[in-house]
Amino acid sequence: MNPVHPKHESGTPAPPEVTAEAENLRAELTRHAHLYYVEARPEVGDDEYDRLFRRLQELEAIHPVLGSADSPTRRVGVDPQDKFETVAHVAPLLSLDSTQDADEVRRFDERIRHLLGAGHEPTYILEPKLDGASIELVYEDGILTRAVTRGNGRAGEGVTENVRTIATVPLRLRTDIRPAPAVLALRGEVLMYISDFQNFNAGLIAAGAEPYASPRNSAAGAVRQLDSRITASRRLDLLVYDVLAVEGAVLRSDTEGVEAIRDWGFKVPERIQTATTVEGILAYHEAFGTDRDQLNYEIDGIVIKLDDLTSRAAIGATSHHPRWALAMKFPPRQEITRIDKIDVQVGRTGVLTPVAFLRPVVVGGVTVARASLHNREELRRKDLREGDTVRIQRAGDVIPQVVEVVEHEDPRQPPYEMPTECPACGTAVYEEGPRTKCPNRFGCPAQLQARIVHFGSREALDIEGLGDETATLFVTKGLVGSLAELFDLVPEQLIALEGFAEKSATALVDAIQSKRTPELRRFLIALGIPEVGVTVARDLAQRFMSVEALLAATPDDLAAVDGIGPIMSETITTFLADERNAEAIAAILGRGVAPVGPEPVAADLPDAGSAVFTGTIPIPRTSAEAAWRSVGGRVVSAVSKKTDFVIAGDSAGSKLEKAERLGVTVLDFAAFVEKVRGLGGEVVLL
Ligand code: IVH
Numbered sequence: 001m002n003p004v005h006p007k008h009e010s011g012t013p014a015p016p017e018v019t020a021e022a023e024n025l026r027a028e029l030t031r032h033a034h035l036y037y038v039e040a041r042p043e044v045g046d047d048e049y050d051r052l053f054r055r056l057q058e059l060e061a062i063h064p065v066l067g068s069a070d071s072p073t074r075r076v077g078v079d080p081q082d083k084f085e086t087v088a089h090v091a092p093l094l095s096l097d098s099t100q101d102a103d104e105v106r107r108f109d110e111r112i113r114h115l116l117g118a119g120h121e122p123t124y125i126l127e128p129k130l131d132g133a134s135i136e137l138v139y140e141d142g143i144l145t146r147a148v149t150r151g152n153g154r155a156g157e158g159v160t161e162n163v164r165t166i167a168t169v170p171l172r173l174r175t176d177i178r179p180a181p182a183v184l185a186l187r188g189e190v191l192m193y194i195s196d197f198q199n200f201n202a203g204l205i206a207a208g209a210e211p212y213a214s215p216r217n218s219a220a221g222a223v224r225q226l227d228s229r230i231t232a233s234r235r236l237d238l239l240v241y242d243v244l245a246v247e248g249a250v251l252r253s254d255t256e257g258v259e260a261i262r263d264w265g266f267k268v269p270e271r272i273q274t275a276t277t278v279e280g281i282l283a284y285h286e287a288f289g290t291d292r293d294q295l296n297y298e299i300d301g302i303v304i305k306l307d308d309l310t311s312r313a314a315i316g317a318t319s320h321h322p323r324w325a326l327a328m329k330f331p332p333r334q335e336i337t338r339i340d341k342i343d344v345q346v347g348r349t350g351v352l353t354p355v356a357f358l359r360p361v362v363v364g365g366v367t368v369a370r371a372s373l374h375n376r377e378e379l380r381r382k383d384l385r386e387g388d389t390v391r392i393q394r395a396g397d398v399i400p401q402v403v404e405v406v407e408h409e410d411p412r413q414p415p416y417e418m419p420t421e422c423p424a425c426g427t428a429v430y431e432e433g434p435r436t437k438c439p440n441r442f443g444c445p446a447q448l449q450a451r452i453v454h455f456g457s458r459e460a461l462d463i464e465g466l467g468d469e470t471a472t473l474f475v476t477k478g479l480v481g482s483l484a485e486l487f488d489l490v491p492e493q494l495i496a497l498e499g500f501a502e503k504s505a506t507a508l509v510d511a512i513q514s515k516r517t518p519e520l521r522r523f524l525i526a527l528g529i530p531e532v533g534v535t536v537a538r539d540l541a542q543r544f545m546s547v548e549a550l551l552a553a554t555p556d557d558l559a560a561v562d563g564i565g566p567i568m569s570e571t572i573t574t575f576l577a578d579e580r581n582a583e584a585i586a587a588i589l590g591r592g593v594a595p596v597g598p599e600p601v602a603a604d605l606p607d608a609g610s611a612v613f614t615g616t617i618p619i620p621r622t623s624a625e626a627a628w629r630s631v632g633g634r635v636v637s638a639v640s641k642k643t644d645f646v647i648a649g650d651s652a653g654s655k656l657e658k659a660e661r662l663g664v665t666v667l668d669f670a671a672f673v674e675k676v677r678g679l680g681g682e683v684v685l686l
Contacts, residue, residue, distance in 0.1 A: 014063035022066045025056040029072040030172065037167040038267050070143050070171035074164050077229030083519070084157035084224070086598070087148045088629040089136050090185035090622060091244040094153060095320055096129075096303060098327035102282055105304070108326045109278050112306060115315050115323075123276050123307040125254045126284045127241055127269050129327050131298040132189040133220035135163065136244065140620050142173040142180030149223060152538075155630060159223050165232035166190065174265035182248035183622055186261065188240035192219040193296045196235040210458070210467050214366075215298050221458070240266040241303075253307045274307060281328070289330050293364065301329035332393040333364040336406060339388050342373065342416045346424050346446035348454050348528050350438040354379050354416065356390075356402055363394045371400040376418050377434035386413045422446070442580055448482070449475045451528055455483050459534055460526035461515045465508040473497050483526075484587035486512050516593050523547065523595035527585060529575050531568045538598075539563055545597035547589065551576055605632030608679055609644030612636055612659070615652030617669045624672070624683065631681035639664060647672045 014022070029052055036042040036049075053072065060067045067073075099105065112122050136156065138146040147163030149156035163169055173180040192200070192215045200218060201211040212218035222234040243257045251257045258268055271288070275281050285302050292299060306312055306324040315324045341357040354373040361368055371392055373379045382404060384390065389407040394400045422429055422438035424446030429436050438444050449471045456466030466486075474480040479493055489512065494505035521541035524532055532540065543561045544550040558569030575581055608631050617624055624647070625635045639646055639658045646659035646666045659666050667675060673683045 012063075012065060014059075014066055018059060018063060019066065022056060022059045022063075025052055025059070026068075026071055028052055029056065030170070033072060033167060034170070034174070034265055038265065069145070072171065074161075074171065075167065075232065077165050077227070077232040078161050080227035080229075081161070082226065084159060084226070086151070086155050086630065087146060087158040088155045088626040089148060089151075089153075089244075090138055090183075090626070092153050093134060093136060093150045093156070093187060093244070094317055094322055096325055096327040097321045098301065098329050100329050100331060102278075105281055105326065105328055106278050108304070109281075112315070112324065116311055120311070121276060122311070123253075123274050124281060125258070125272065125274050125305050125307045126281060127272050127303045127305070128288055128299040129301040129303045129329070130189040130191060130239060130241075130269060131214075131216050131300045132191040132239075133216065133223050135159075135188055135190055135223065135238070137163065137169070137186045137188065137240070138622060139173055139180065139184040139186075140622060141182060142175060144169065144171050145620060145622075149220075157224065161228040162223050162225060162231040163190075163238070165228055166236045166238050168267045169238050170265040174263065177263040178260055179249070180264070181246050184246050184249075184264075185244040186240050186266070187242040187244050188238050188266070190219045190223050191215065191237045191239065191297050192222065192235065193237065194298065195296055200234065208467075209464065237267065237297075239269050241269055251309060253309055254305055255307055257309075275304075285328050285330075292330060299330075301327050303327050334391055334393040334403065335361045335363045335368075336389060336391055337361040337368075339384060339386055339390055339402075342379075342384070342386050344419060344423060344436075346422060346438055346444065346450065348447055348450035349530065350422075350441055350444065350447050351375075352418065352422070352429060352436040352438060354418065356384065358390075358392065361392070363392065363400065366394065368392060368394065368400040371402050373402060375434040376431075376436055379416060383415065385415055388412075445475045448480075451483060452480065452486065454528050455486070455526045456512075457526075460522055461518050462522070463508075463515055464511045465504070466511070469499075470508070473499070482584060482587060484584065484591050487516070487588070487591040487593065516591075518593070518595050520545070520547065520595040520597045523593075524550070530571050532572065536564065536568070541598050547585070547595055551582075551585070605679075608633040610634045610636045610642070611645040611647055612639050612643055612655060613647045613649070614655040615649030617647070617649035617672075619683070627676050627681055627683040628672075631676055631679035633679075645672075645675075 013019075029049070032042065032044055032049055032052075056071070057073050060071065060073055109122070116122060134150040136146075136148045136150075137144060138148075144160070144164065146158060147160045147169075148158055151157060164171060173184070194215055197212070197215040197218055204211045212221060218234075219236060222231050222236055225231045240261050243251060243261065249260070251260060255274065258272055261268055273284065275284060281304055288299065288302055304326045306315070312322070312324045315322075317323060338359045339356045340359055342354055343357065344352045344354050346352055353375070356371045356373050358369055358371060373382075373384060382402065384402055384405060385408065387409045388405045391403040391406050392400050393403050418429075418436050420429060421427065422440065422444060425438065425440050425444040427438055427440040427444065429438055431437075438447065441447060449468075452466065452471040452474065453468055455461055456463030456471075474486075477497060479489065480486055489509055491502065491505040491509050494500045494508060495502055518526070519541070521537040524537040524540055525534065539561050540550060540558075544553060553573070555566070555569045555573045558564055558572055559566050564572075576585075608628070611628050611633055613621055613624060613635070628635060636643065639655050639662065641662045641664070643659070643662075643664045646655060646664050647669065648656045648659070648666050649669055656666065676683050
């Protein structure tokens with residue numbers, strides 16, 4: 001039982017000595033957490049830390065007014081959210097141009113030298129390229145106010161509550177060495193250490209759940225939990241490598257930025273160093289490449305960035321990546337093993353994929369026991385046979401490939417022949433280009449089983465407990481004959497199956513039922529429409545906002561969406577127009593499944609005009625600016641006759657006068673909120 005405290009009304013101020021004690025506790029806890037997590041030299045033991053923590057929790061429970069966004073007690077997570085808000089970034093989160101080739105690094109250096117002009121020798125800052133989940137952190141007056149996923153680079157998901165639970169993220173900037181700027185936007189990477197990842201996955205496997213494919217995926221998954229208490233229960237770290245924007249402090253170089261980031265209390269990547277020559281860069285790349293397997297976190301290369309910030313600004317960026325930076329990736333990791341057996345698997349679209357079952361081998365920390373051999377042609381080209389000793393590799397992610405045969409038995413096994421009939425339903429297969437397909441789209445149990453697994457997969461409806469084995473059981477026992485029928489399942493039917501008890505049966509049925517109002521983009525992925533993966537689904541959802549609108553769209557409507565070409569739009573509309581597919585979708589919707597469209601975001605919006613903010617407004621300036629950007633607006637700092645709006649808060653001065661003089665439209669804060677709402681956006685009034 002928790003002790004019961006008399007609750008004061010949240011507006012009632014706490015007695016001054018209590019306020020002082022709480023402040024003191026917060027400062028002490030923050031200091032100890034920094035010493036422990038960031039500097040790895042704790043001054044007190046866990047018991048003492050816990051005692052201080054519980055005392056602060058107690059004070060905040062008695063005097064809710066004491067609670068604050070930067071309190072260490074916020075690190076344990078809060079009640080779940082129903083969805084994430086879409087939040088515009090303070091500055092775009094660009095990608096990096098990348099290469100594996102030393103000559104390209106030389107050309108990059110030449111280009112930079114050329115752009116800098118004679119007499120300017122570049123200094124590069126070198127860092128490991130961390131393979132985690134990229135995140136933006138925003139601090140206002142030193143307090144963490146927002147954390148946003150990368151999303152499409154311009155706007156992402158607001159995951160502030162989740163990021164607060166990461167022990168190495170300061171909730172308030174340290175200011176003992178360097179003062180806090182008015183606004184600070186940082187970029188970093190959320191990581192799960194390989195050892196924690198392995199433990200975590202072992203736990204998932206033991207519980208019958210689907211393991212994550214890589215530490216990066218599990219870090220990204222943890223950051224995107226709607227229940228921040230789940231995020232709090234995962235061991236994550238966050239390393240910061242970039243100052244995206246700063247107001248109220250001047251930084252001249254990245255080196256200085258890294259120093260400032262450290263002073264403010266963050267962890268930065270290890271082994272950051274500078275180089276002035278290509279040889280220096282290549283030596284760093286090689287050294288990190290050699291040590292890579294000894295690290296407890298995944299890196300996929302190094303990042304080379306021009307150090308001087310003024311030169312960076314002069315050199316600029318494309319819409320995709322800065323021209324002053326380059327990633328030099330590592331070659332994929334390789335190992336040698338043996339193909340024990342080759343067999344085919346029937347996928348959800350009927351494609352028969354040959355698969356090599358390998359003698360298990362560890363490649364860069366992940367055990368590989370099978371590899372797709374892609375298709376008939378690929379198999380023939382590489383001439384892979386059972387019993388062969390082969391070189392395999394794992395690029396970036398976990399998907400392993402067979403590179404080549406290095407040795408074979410004598411006598412060698414005959415070449416593998418693709419079956420002439422579908423191994424699952426016996427229908428004669430046909431060839432389509434290099435692929436072999438089972439034509440029995442709606443009657444083949446293997447295809448249905450794969451569609452069910454895809455429907456419940458993490459990127460799609462994320463139905464916990466609906467894995468390979470369960471889907472196979474559902475199909476072979478005749479419980480589920482279509483995706484829609486998943487929604488008809490009742491616990492009694494499952495209890496009758498092997499491996500289900502009452503609890504697990506009810507949990508799975510509940511998990512399915514809980515997905516009746518999925519996000520539209522997830523629903524679109526779940527349908528298994530060809531070409532529609534995470535990105536396309538997001539863009540389609542953003543453009544059409546409902547299943548009905550998408551079903552009504554012509555190929556031209558689809559092709560008008562950024563990133564969707566005429567061929568892709570044809571494929572998608574053909575799929576949706578197919579009578580059996582349309583029936584299957586209608587059947588799902590007929591079960592009361594109602595996908596929810598996304599919030600509108602800036603990406604595809606027409607220009608809403610330029611705005612200058614001046615004076616004091618009731619919410620943080622950056623939130624107002626982000627709201628304006630999220631409806632397609634631009635934020636500028638100076639008023640001119642080309643300015644579309646001036647948003648004038650209290651005690652606005654010269655900018656307001658100038659606006660009036662030039663006849664620029666002036667909005668007060670309330671009118672601004674109206675305007676944003678009128679454009680389909682929202683101003684978060686905190
Ligand atoms: S600098 C645009 N530095 O790599 C310049 N990025 O492929 C800002 N990344 O999504 C990025 N480690 O999240 C930078 N030390 C590092 C990095 C790093 C990992 C990620 C970044 C981005 C991806 C680009």
